[in-house]
Every structure is written in structure tokens, then in C-alpha cells.
Amino acid sequence: MLGIRNSYWQLLIMTFLAVAVVISGCSGFNVSSMEQRYEARAPTDQVELTKEIQKSLKGKGFYDGPIDGVGGTNTLSALTAYQKKWGLPSTNGINAKAYGQLNIWDSTRQNDNTTLQNDNKKARKISQTNSVRFISPEQAKTCKYINQIVATSPLSHFGGMEKTEEWAREELKAKAADSGANGLRVSDRIFDKGRGGYDKSRLTLYGDIYMCSQW
Known part of the structure; x- marks a missing residue:
């Protein structure tokens, strides 16, 4: 060595x-x-x-x-x-x-x-981020609830809403990892077109984070 x-x-x-x-x-x-x-x-x-x-x-x-x-x-x-x-x-x-x-x-x-x-x-x-999984409402019932987190992403010019949601979900995972959670469920989503036109549009995702013992 x-x-x-x-x-x-x-x-x-x-x-x-x-x-x-x-x-x-x-x-x-x-x-x-x-x-x-x-x-x-x-x-x-x-x-x-x-x-x-x-x-x-x-x-x-x-x-x-x-x-x-x-x-x-x-x-x-x-x-x-x-x-x-x-x-x-x-x-x-x-x-x-x-x-x-x-x-x-x-x-x-x-x-x-x-x-x-x-x-x-x-x-x-x-x-750490990869250790966080998105879970279903049924799976959430078997996990310990920790808190709610929020992630906001600007609208993607090229990927549209699909890419925008991908960015927001990745931010949610990163925040969940920072909180020590390993389970994440998107509880709500709000799309704001903004008054300034396309460039001001935002997608906000609300996520509930959990600690799940089954993985």
C-alpha cells in the first residue's frame, strides 16, 4: 500500500x-x-x-x-x-x-x-440522497412520521413540467436526507404561473418525510 x-x-x-x-x-x-x-x-x-x-x-x-x-x-x-x-x-x-x-x-x-x-x-x-425512497400512502402508515418539507423549482424551458417536477423531487430527496429520513411522500403540489410570464413560473412540492425501519 x-x-x-x-x-x-x-x-x-x-x-x-x-x-x-x-x-x-x-x-x-x-x-x-x-x-x-x-x-x-x-x-x-x-x-x-x-x-x-x-x-x-x-x-x-x-x-x-x-x-x-x-x-x-x-x-x-x-x-x-x-x-x-x-x-x-x-x-x-x-x-x-x-x-x-x-x-x-x-x-x-x-x-x-x-x-x-x-x-x-x-x-x-x-x-445519502439515494438512501431516500418515495413511498406510497400505504407504506407511510408503517413508518414513523418526522416532518413536512417543501421544494420549489423554476419551470424548465426545455423539459417542461416533467423536467421541472424531476428537479423538485430531487430537491425534496436532498432535504429529506439532510433531515435523516429515508422515506418520502409527496403530499401536495402547487404550480404558480407567476405574473412575469413563463420565466416566473414555479412548481412547489410539499413532502412528508418518514423514518422507515423496513429498509
Whole structure:
């Protein structure tokens, strides 16, 4: 599993470098300029700088020593191992350049992790919504009533009333999922043509939500 993760990050960083090279030929962007931005943020105190580098190396699994701000052999060896791992040039010690190298890749990982987290949230939301079922009045009698919810949808220009109702029903399901329900029954529907013409038309669905133990 660890080998798969390392391969993934190697591929990610190589892809990032390749894109950076292409962009640099078009707009003057390059990786070194990004590193310089992080270098400018490096602590000016050597002890604090060393601590930050030790923390970063430890977080990446290259350093297992204390965070003491002492740039000894273990810290230097860890930094060298990290640079060799990702094909980065030597910085000849612990300095702002090393700080820049470590943080530019942290930024890349953070962006990737943010995307992954957002995808996971969307997946969980879809899963929760899919767990809600529309039920009949007979089925509702065997479930525990929770509350009533409302969903309103504008009239679809291309799908007409059929598409409009589909949108409203999906919104009802999402609200039911947010309320922790797994059963939903449409109890009423109101279509408002609106005074502003076609674009002001709205469909409102009222739904009763339930907790059903049979699924």
C-alpha cells in the first residue's frame, strides 16, 4: 500500500513539473519562482527555520528525530533523502531554499487533498440522497412520521413540467436526507404561473418525510 502511495505522489509531482515547464514557455511561470515565494516566507531565525523543516520532513516520513531546531546529521540526512526521492537539487544545508522546496510540494499535496475531500463529500451526499425512497400512502402508515418539507423549482424551458417536477423531487430527496429520513411522500403540489410570464413560473412540492425501519 505504501508503495502505491509513493508511486502516486511521484506521478503527481512529475505531472506538476511537466505542466509547469509548459506554462513557463507561455507565460513566464516556473517552479523556481514559486519556490522563491515560499523562501521569502521562511523564518529568519535559524533555530525556528530548522524546526519548521524538521516538522515538514517528519510529516513526510523522512525524519523521526526530535523537533529541537538543531540541524544535526539526522536532519541533514533526512533532507538529502527527500531531495533525492523527488529529484530536487541539493540546497547545501538547512536554509530558506530547503524551506521553499518542502513547502511547494506541500502546497501541491494540499490542493490535491482538498479536491479529494470535496469528491468524498459529494459521494457521501449522493449516497445519502439515494438512501431516500418515495413511498406510497400505504407504506407511510408503517413508518414513523418526522416532518413536512417543501421544494420549489423554476419551470424548465426545455423539459417542461416533467423536467421541472424531476428537479423538485430531487430537491425534496436532498432535504429529506439532510433531515435523516429515508422515506418520502409527496403530499401536495402547487404550480404558480407567476405574473412575469413563463420565466416566473414555479412548481412547489410539499413532502412528508418518514423514518422507515423496513429498509
